[in-house]
Amino acid sequence: MPAQDRADLGAMVMHLGRRILAMERPILARHDISMWGYVVLSALRDQPMRTQVALATSIGADKTRLIAVLDELQRRALIRREPDPADRRARLLGLTPAGRRLHQRIRADIRAAEQDLLAALAEADRTTFLAALAILDDPPPGQPE
């Protein structure tokens, strides 16, 4: 494909993103968890958080949007959410063992689906693609997003 005639980068990336999200939706439904619920589990698996505001910022969400998600995850005993003894305004957030196990199961399913999708690429191209994605995803400091 001549580079000049390709579709806009934004259009291609967003289109692929919607395709991936559509692929993930039934997996999440099977595990009875929302997209935001999964995002929260993933974030807390990477590191526990000291406040809900910090969690919201780290996943690019509004703090008010998180509350219903956290309520549900806590109700199902997938996360810990307890007042910080040192500052009782804050809520210490982390995964419970059950939350960690559920996240691992969901992620395994999603990884399998990703492999199906990426099977359209040759092995070397797949590696290059993922590496490029990681680079573009993480802009160098000093260039505000």
Added chain:
Amino acid sequence: MPAQDRADLGAMVMHLGRRILAMERPILARHDISMWGYVVLSALRDQPMRTQVALATSIGADKTRLIAVLDELQRRALIRREPDPADRRARLLGLTPAGRRLHQRIRADIRAAEQDLLAALAEADRTTFLAALAILDDPPPGQPE
């Protein structure tokens, strides 16, 4: 980066997509056109359409959502939109010369911004990345999206 520790594909792609859209927003604003307006100009540049439904389908939008967009583009004389003499229910859609010129100017600005973004990749990786994106974006027939 070990493949097992990378972020989910969907998260990376959607994050990059939002980054690109944020990059495009000021460009579109400078040309006084909405995101959907630009999408419509792009689609009609690729090929004229016989109905608004066909246009809506081709860009993944709802037909009702298009109407305000088409009203505005027509008001600014950027598109043609006339009843098909052979079937007066349908509206023949296409770019005017002014619409074609505006699309070309906007696309040039967007391409320039894309180059800045892609400059984070080595030349060979950039080529591979764009080719991979085009492949993943266009799933083989028989695999419904």
Added chain:
DNA sequence: TATTGTTATACTCTATAACTATA
């Protein structure tokens, strides 16, 4: 009866403002 375009309406998602409790 089916289809195109349109309008009006409802729904979903998200952000904003206001409140409480702590500091």
Added chain:
DNA sequence: TATAGTTATAGAGTATAACAATA
């Protein structure tokens, strides 16, 4: 006074339903 969490409200974006014109 400032911040964390929460609730209530408003807004944007989108989809659904109903309609008129045409086939």
